[in-house]
Amino acid sequence: MSLIVQKFGGTSVADPERIRRVADRIARTRRAGHDVIVVVSAMGKSTDELIALAGQVNPDPPGREMDMLLTSGERISMALLAMALHAEGISAMSLTGSQAGILTDQSHGEARITEIKGDRVQNSLDEGQVVIVAGFQGVSPDTKEITTLGRGGSDATAVALAAAHSADVCEIYTDVDGIYTADPRIVPTARKLDEISFKEMLELAGAGAGVLMARSVEFGRRFGIPIHVRSSFHDAEGTWVKETTMEEAIVSGVAHDTSEAKVTVMDVPDTPGVAADLFEAMSHDGVNVDMIVQNISSAGQTDISFTVSRTHSDLAMATAKRIAEHLSAGGVDIDRDIAKVSLVGAGMKTEPGIAARVFRSLANQGINIEMISTSSIRISCVVEESQAQAAVRALADEFDLHDVREEVGA
Amino acid sequence: MSLIVQKFGGTSVADPERIRRVADRIARTRRAGHDVIVVVSAMGKSTDELIALAGQVNPDPPGREMDMLLTSGERISMALLAMALHAEGISAMSLTGSQAGILTDQSHGEARITEIKGDRVQNSLDEGQVVIVAGFQGVSPDTKEITTLGRGGSDATAVALAAAHSADVCEIYTDVDGIYTADPRIVPTARKLDEISFKEMLELAGAGAGVLMARSVEFGRRFGIPIHVRSSFHDAEGTWVKETTMEEAIVSGVAHDTSEAKVTVMDVPDTPGVAADLFEAMSHDGVNVDMIVQNISSAGQTDISFTVSRTHSDLAMATAKRIAEHLSAGGVDIDRDIAKVSLVGAGMKTEPGIAARVFRSLANQGINIEMISTSSIRISCVVEESQAQAAVRALADEFDLHDVREEVGA
Numbered sequence: 001m002s003l004i005v006q007k008f009g010g011t012s013v014a015d016p017e018r019i020r021r022v023a024d025r026i027a028r029t030r031r032a033g034h035d036v037i038v039v040v041s042a043m044g045k046s047t048d049e050l051i052a053l054a055g056q057v058n059p060d061p062p063g064r065e066m067d068m069l070l071t072s073g074e075r076i077s078m079a080l081l082a083m084a085l086h087a088e089g090i091s092a093m094s095l096t097g098s099q100a101g102i103l104t105d106q107s108h109g110e111a112r113i114t115e116i117k118g119d120r121v122q123n124s125l126d127e128g129q130v131v132i133v134a135g136f137q138g139v140s141p142d143t144k145e146i147t148t149l150g151r152g153g154s155d156a157t158a159v160a161l162a163a164a165h166s167a168d169v170c171e172i173y174t175d176v177d178g179i180y181t182a183d184p185r186i187v188p189t190a191r192k193l194d195e196i197s198f199k200e201m202l203e204l205a206g207a208g209a210g211v212l213m214a215r216s217v218e219f220g221r222r223f224g225i226p227i228h229v230r231s232s233f234h235d236a237e238g239t240w241v242k243e244t245t246m247e248e249a250i251v252s253g254v255a256h257d258t259s260e261a262k263v264t265v266m267d268v269p270d271t272p273g274v275a276a277d278l279f280e281a282m283s284h285d286g287v288n289v290d291m292i293v294q295n296i297s298s299a300g301q302t303d304i305s306f307t308v309s310r311t312h313s314d315l316a317m318a319t320a321k322r323i324a325e326h327l328s329a330g331g332v333d334i335d336r337d338i339a340k341v342s343l344v345g346a347g348m349k350t351e352p353g354i355a356a357r358v359f360r361s362l363a364n365q366g367i368n369i370e371m372i373s374t375s376s377i378r379i380s381c382v383v384e385e386s387q388a389q390a391a392v393r394a395l396a397d398e399f400d401l402h403d404v405r406e407e408v409g410a
Numbered sequence: 411m412s413l414i415v416q417k418f419g420g421t422s423v424a425d426p427e428r429i430r431r432v433a434d435r436i437a438r439t440r441r442a443g444h445d446v447i448v449v450v451s452a453m454g455k456s457t458d459e460l461i462a463l464a465g466q467v468n469p470d471p472p473g474r475e476m477d478m479l480l481t482s483g484e485r486i487s488m489a490l491l492a493m494a495l496h497a498e499g500i501s502a503m504s505l506t507g508s509q510a511g512i513l514t515d516q517s518h519g520e521a522r523i524t525e526i527k528g529d530r531v532q533n534s535l536d537e538g539q540v541v542i543v544a545g546f547q548g549v550s551p552d553t554k555e556i557t558t559l560g561r562g563g564s565d566a567t568a569v570a571l572a573a574a575h576s577a578d579v580c581e582i583y584t585d586v587d588g589i590y591t592a593d594p595r596i597v598p599t600a601r602k603l604d605e606i607s608f609k610e611m612l613e614l615a616g617a618g619a620g621v622l623m624a625r626s627v628e629f630g631r632r633f634g635i636p637i638h639v640r641s642s643f644h645d646a647e648g649t650w651v652k653e654t655t656m657e658e659a660i661v662s663g664v665a666h667d668t669s670e671a672k673v674t675v676m677d678v679p680d681t682p683g684v685a686a687d688l689f690e691a692m693s694h695d696g697v698n699v700d701m702i703v704q705n706i707s708s709a710g711q712t713d714i715s716f717t718v719s720r721t722h723s724d725l726a727m728a729t730a731k732r733i734a735e736h737l738s739a740g741g742v743d744i745d746r747d748i749a750k751v752s753l754v755g756a757g758m759k760t761e762p763g764i765a766a767r768v769f770r771s772l773a774n775q776g777i778n779i780e781m782i783s784t785s786s787i788r789i790s791c792v793v794e795e796s797q798a799q800a801a802v803r804a805l806a807d808e809f810d811l812h813d814v815r816e817e818v819g820a
Contacts, residue, residue, distance in 0.1 A: 016463060016466035016467050019467050020467060023467075050486065053426060053486075053490060054489075054490065054493055056426035057426050057429055057430060057433075057490050057491075057493050057494040057497060058493035058494060058496055058497040059497075061493040061496070062492070062493065062496050064503070065489045065490075065492040065493045065496070065503075065504060066489070066493075068485060068488070068489040068492070068504050068506075069485070069486060069489035069490065069493075071485070072482035072483075072485040072486050072489075073482075075478060075479070075481070075482040075485070076460065076463075076479060076482045078478070079464075079475045079476070079478040079479035079482075080463060080464065080467050080475075080479065081467075082472070082475040082478070083464055083467050083468035083471040083472065083475050083476075083479075084467040084468060086468055086471065086472050086475070087467060087468040087469075087470075093474070093475075094475060094478050099554070120554075144509070144530075
């Protein structure tokens, strides 16, 4: 007998019919003799609808009330799912994030999980219940306020619960079949990965692969919980994200991200502390900075470029202009039409020449590289947004990321 | 400065536009220097929609999960109302029933308030916040489970909070102008009462006047909290329900109720303990019994008739048949097409002949009386459902329940 955490997203529980299908899947797991903790998101687009309602009464609603509002969404889906399980003869109980002991800090709208008090979940498991926990939400023990975890929060809830209860696996059910070597919408022959290491998945998530958020992968890695990303529409195996001991593939996949903008501060005096001034100010103003590139200086001056989320771009520009003035820099420029294309592979670090192959294959397609940033297992290039798909295809071709079976079958 | 509790029903907060209007009214009260606790129901028909959703996944959903589901409704309306107040520059905070310390017993779907722990509400009031509390919900301290209070629950929340915080008044905002001498849909010239005593209001509520439920009136009476029933659409005074010291009107109003069915157990042996057997069984099976009438016996046998809610009528029949067999009674009969018409007035007890006038005025309209039951300030008659409106009009005429101004103006 195992303890399995199963997480179902909003699409999987979008209507009563789908909720019954999810209940059926949980019931089969339970009847196979496993203990089950279920984590569920709000139904379909209901969170978006609540956000729209809020906008109609207040264009800038307070975060506390926004969290109070949004947490009603999972309350509805989890109660309905518990009812559907009862209808299948399976004993089940829904718990809010607060009831499930998911403690967070006080940051409304983007709270971090600080601790999980698992007593109530454990008692219900001991009673033979399927425990259904509201994803995306928790409670701040200091303020006794309800909080939400922000983007990807339900996955984080699932992996954190799996860690707290030493689950054997955390299954993330989604509308795709698993993790692919490239986005199948761009590279239709992309290959589904049977497994991938936490480290590689972290890089892929950070590089824009939307299936799993980095914070969930990080939880899984830290507590050694295997994550199984799989389809909610059929029973086929998906992709296992885990501490792999197998021989590592040179390249696992290519990811792209068109959600960022590039900010450049030009003609910065090349003196110590300049970068610190700039990025301390960004951090202080709440701007998340991703890639940072600084070239060698000429005539005692240099350019510093960095990427930020496009939703932060106005804020980033304001901060950059303020600091540029303070530093007597030449000026600030922004480019919102960029894409980041990244190649990830744990084997990269022992295989020379990968970077050169990346740059050559992009050049062969006439794609200009505007920024480069690398880690030991990732190479990221910023290109024009209009060339993103061509860049992904070029790298998929160069590094054999296609599904051979599909190619043969085609 | 006063402490005012204001309760708004689902119709008053049915959409963002109405929520803004309610926020405006609360803001005016607050700006006038009063402390305000607001109790709010779920938006419009949202509770009915949630019940329908539940029915689609489980025809007989467990009460615990039903409460989890339904309590999401007030969570949405109260958060939106808090946001709307912030938009008006009024500091406000929404609290769930649990956060507001509304403790109940464990009866899911029809919990009773057992205690109110007012610390958190008081702290927020002390900080100058308008406190918005979810109506209709609480928490059972024994099981730590979320409960709902059942029909009229939001009014009960409001009056109980008013009592716990020693409010000066509990204002119930509704879609009618106040309490009328008769249902204005049946008697268009019915008169709005400026005030009515708790006792009379209790009888009226028990007799089917839907504006206020008896449980709220009972709270008000017990703790001496005046209840002001008024329209959410304009500022005119409504009806004050309070401990009145004024000279009492002989008759305050007529109410009718078409939600009951009449069950008769025929030819019951007229021996001690028979009625006890019957009604203990009803109570045990969860059937709420309203009127009970037993006539004198003939030949050692009698008929016992009683009324129950129509939603309980199948259950009541099953129980009655079981007990009838046990008692060797003649049989059980049910009539679902009945109406209860009641005349209420505190002055009745000192004024002889009221009952005779009731019976005569009904007889003059050719209305047959099937059951009679009286208290010191109420006379109730069960008649055929099709004759209910005629009976209400006859009593309104007989006891001058019309608005004189309206008659003059007509």
